[in-house]
Structures are given as structure tokens and as C-alpha cells.
Amino acid sequence: MSDAEKKLMELRDAIIDGDSEKAKEITEELVRDGIDPLRIIKEVVGPASKIVGEKFESAEIFLPDLIMAGEALKAVVDVVSSSIPEGQSAKKGKILIATVKGDLHDIGKNIVSSLLAASGFEVYDLGIDVDAQEIIQKAEEVQADVIGLSALLTTTLEQQREVINLLKELGLRDKYIVVIGGAPVTKEWCEEIGADGWSTDAIEAVKLIEELMEKKKKR
């Protein structure tokens, strides 16, 4: 195994362990050593995020570990992005995610947001209790590809519809992929409010967003 390969392995382990500082340090070294940034993405970021996802799914690691791995991954992507030639991107897409107005539950959203970050998406997490207007304003500002709306209460579920209705009113509906999530969300609800996809499971949510992004790129 060459020195570069050893370092790439070390980097992968640092991401899985959620060690942001170490991950950043190794990435900087690799870039300084002339390793192609896209090789780092292909050989480290992709496999590491897959392993982290699998460990989370099998309950070997938990949400905080996932968040720390996501932070380490972001540190790597940030270093790599500054070295990638214009026109190429290290990130899979931009996701804006929020728990809708009136709902203070953030755990489900945080899981999805962390998994997305760990999978190489650029995630803008607006937090909890966010109204429709603010969500759309921010999506426009960051030029998001996907809007993710989380709700745990049926009394706040209606706010997911309000975001979609406001997007329609503003003529912006087709610009964004809108996905919804939360314990009470169902296929019927997704169809009723005209969202592009739904999930009550974080791992599935990431797969869904990846699929919808692929479809969007082909359009």
C-alpha cells in the first residue's frame, strides 16, 4: 500500500470516527501532495458515507455519531471543493431542510439532515418552527435543489401543504424538489398536497432525494 493509499484510508477512518480536525488535516496534506481532489471524493467520501449510513442503520452508531461524521465529511469536502477546477463540484446538491411552523420537534429532521450531509449534500438546516415564507426565501437565497419539510404533529402537518401552496402561488413550484417527512406522513398525504416524495425513515429519505435529484438532472 502506497503512502497516499494509507493516508486515504486514514482519512476514511477519521470521517467514520467523526474526527473533523484530523479529517481536515489529512485532506489538506493529500491536496498538498498533489492527490487529485476528485479521487478523494471517489475513494474516500463516497465509501465513508456509505459505511457511516450502514453502521447507523444497523444501530452500531447513533445520531450524535452520525452528526460528527457529517461534520468531518463537510470539513473534507470544504478543503476539496476549493481545489476542484471550476465547473466541477464535490457536492451532490443543495438541500434546504426545516421543521415546519408550530412544530418544535427536531430529531427526525436532524437525522435526515446529518445523513444527507454525510452523503455529500450541502445542507441548510433552518431549524424548528419555521414558517413557509422563510423557507422559500432561504431556498431562493441559497438556490437550493431540494426543500425538505419535517412535521411530527398532525396539527402542524398542514404547514407542509402551505409551503407547497405558497411555492405554487409564487410560480416557483417546478424549481424545487419538495420532499416531506415525519411520523404522521403517508403516501396519501404526499399525493394530496402535491409533494414530490415522502419518507418516515431517514435512510430511505436520503435514497429518495438521490433518486429525485438524478431524475431532475435528466429532465
Add this chain to the structure above:
Amino acid sequence: MTIEITELEERAHTGPFMALKDFQKKMYLRARELVKEYDINRDPNDIVPTDISITKDIYEAALQLLQDVGFICVETSRTVQVEKDEILRGLRKVPTEVQFGSNNEIVRIKRRELFSQSPIVKWLGPWGAQISSPEMFLLIHQSYAKENIDALQCGVVSKIDGKTVRNKCVSEIISATLGAKLLREAVKRVGRPDMPISFDCVGGSDVAFPAIFTPDGARPTDHVVLFNVMSEMSFSLMDLNKIALAKAFNESYPFLGFLQNPYGGFGGGSETLAIISTAEAIFTLAISGIWGVYTGVTTISPIPKHEDLLWFEICNKLTLKKHTDAIICGSPVSFSEPSTETLVHELVYRTIPLTLTSDALLAAQAACGKPYDYVTGMEARIVSEVTDAVLGMGIKIEDANELCKEILKRYLKDKAPEKGKRFYECYDTEKIEPSKEYLSIYEKLKREYQDIGIEWI
């Protein structure tokens, strides 16, 4: 001095600021360190912990976590710090008995000895379940009130005239008024008008909450509010508002702490969650006016790890019963939907050890209360009968461990929640009786359970 709610409000506005995510990370990392420091390890042979010496370490670790990390207010993002002495003083003042109901429906929830075979209070209902209309709400609660229960828990009217009830809006206020009235109507219709009711879910937000106190709604002898630890050592000012309002309406014992930690969330896995959930309970019980704690259980995984969920929940109850004088409530709930075999297995599996480690059972909820109408009184029947069987047979904690292991192996290991039926699909809504299909599923499984040693009464 114990911690009053006014003091909690003060600290929630003046404590050190910390971003919620940073707080959650700090809490988890410290809990993980404490697992190592106190050498807290789950015996892989146990689903129900049988060696209660572990509770001493969990209790000490929880006290330490509380001092090191504190609590966080979700609205202000300020941490509430507490001294060990404040906590211990608060714990010494918790009531060991409370009373609800009136006339011939007096219900006393008393502290039972650990593993006691004495009767346990069955305060059962579709806790927090989302119900599609006021009409359905009445029928579902009647179906619970008809069963062998001591007091009624409640769900939520989530739609009125087909329109969704919105949080902190007019519709939620109407839903709360209507819900409270219908709960009283439900107990009247089954001939038990004085039965105590928990109105803790009908007025969800602090805006809608006062609406439950109409003349036909909550009585001072009912229960009206939970202090809701939202997730992982956080709380909301909204709950403090509700408690102050409940006191203003002369409620006797408004203040029950409710803790629900998702397995695999910021609290991590079994061992860290055992510490975190105990720290939450200790903090909650130390607040002046709390009469008990009610631990729920949930998971972020689509396939619940039943063995881990049960272990940490029972650990939590054993620790609190062993090291405090508080009233501890358990929550038999299922992830599966009504009229399914998996639902029956989940309820039996959870009710057995909860009966031995709790002072009251609250809720008998299916499908985690998801919308709409996935709850029926039959779940209360199952919980009630299993409880009677456990007490009738004199089951010991070691037996409970063996039974749960067998149920897990035979029926629940790696099993996803089962799709079932809504109330009106598995109940005769005229007679308010379970369908033949639902009854036959239950009867068949009762026979199977006799083979593994559970004798129904």
C-alpha cells in the same frame, strides 16, 4: 428550596446560551464517558435487567450528567443548571400517593414496592393518537372506557368537519373544547361518569389548553397536564404555561413528568439512554409539584430493536424505584397497528415487565398514535388481561426476563411493525365491540402463550 416553575422560567432565560445541537452533542459525549466511568454494561443475556445492582451506577451517573450538562430550554436555547442538593431536596418531597376521580370511582396511585404483586392502576387509553373526527373520537374512547380500566387516557381530535386542526389556531381551541366534552360523554355512556380522565392531550398547545376547562370538560379530580421532556434533556416554556394555567383552574395534581427518548437519537443506545432517561426523570421529579414520571419509548429505526428498547426502559424504572420514592408509570404501546398478531405480541412483551416495575400503566396505544384512528379499546383489554395474568401468576422479574426472551425469539426479533386496521375497520361501531377477526387473532395467541407459560385469568 426545591425548584419552582417560576425559578425554572427564570433559569431558562438567564442560563448560559448554547446552540441546541451543541448541547445535544455535549450530553451524548458526556453520557458515553459516564458509561465507561461507571462501567455500565448490558448483560447480553438479559432483556429485562435482573441484576438490580446496576441501578446504583445508573443513578449516580445520571446525577453526575445532570450536574455536568444540565437541561436546555428549546425556545431560549439556554441551559438550566442545577445543583446536586437542589435535586436531592426535590426528590425527598415527591408524593408517594395521589388521588383522582370521585364518588365510587376514586383512583389512588400509590407507590408499589419493586416487583410487587399488588394491584396496579390501569390508566389506559389511546394516548395522543390522532383521530379523524369528533364522532370517531367519542366511539374510540367509549371502546376504551368499556374495558376493565381504572381511568381513561385520551387521544386528539385531529380533524373537524374534514378540516385539519392546526396548532395554536382557532381549530385547536375548538378541538380542545370538543375533545374535553366528548371524553366526559364517553365515560357517561359506559355508565361510569365519575371515572377520572387524563385530559393531557386534548389541549396540546398552551393557547388551546385553557379551552378544556369548560363546565362539561376537565374537573379538578381529573388529570390535565404533562410536563413534557421533549427529547433528550430539553423542555419547553409552553409546558410551564400549561402548568401555571392548570394550577389557576385548581387542578389537584396537574403535574406529571413525561419522558420520551427515541432509541438511536441524541441519547444513543441502551446504556447511554438508561443514564439520560434517568437524569431526565430525576430532574423532572425534583421540580416542585411533580407527582410522578411516565416514561415512554420509541425508536428512530423502522424496525424496532425491541430488546434494546425494553432493556433501557426497564432499567430506568428499576433505577427510579430503587433510588427515589416517586410514583413511576409505564406505557404499554405498540408500533404495529390494531387487529394484527404483532400488535398483540408487542403489548404482551412490554406489559409483563412494566407491571412489575411501575405503579400505574398509562396508555394502551397502537401504531404510535399515527393518523388516523389506528387505536381501539381492544388494546386496553389486552394490556389489562396481561397485567392480571402477571399478578395472578406471581411472575417474578427473572420469569419476566425469560418470558420476554421467548416472545422476542418467537415473534418479535427483527420484525417490522405490522400493517393492520383502523378502528372502524376492526370494530362494530354500533355495538362498540371488536370484530370477530380481531378477537380470533387474540384468542389464538392466548392459546399459544399458554404454551410458553402465561395463564390468562
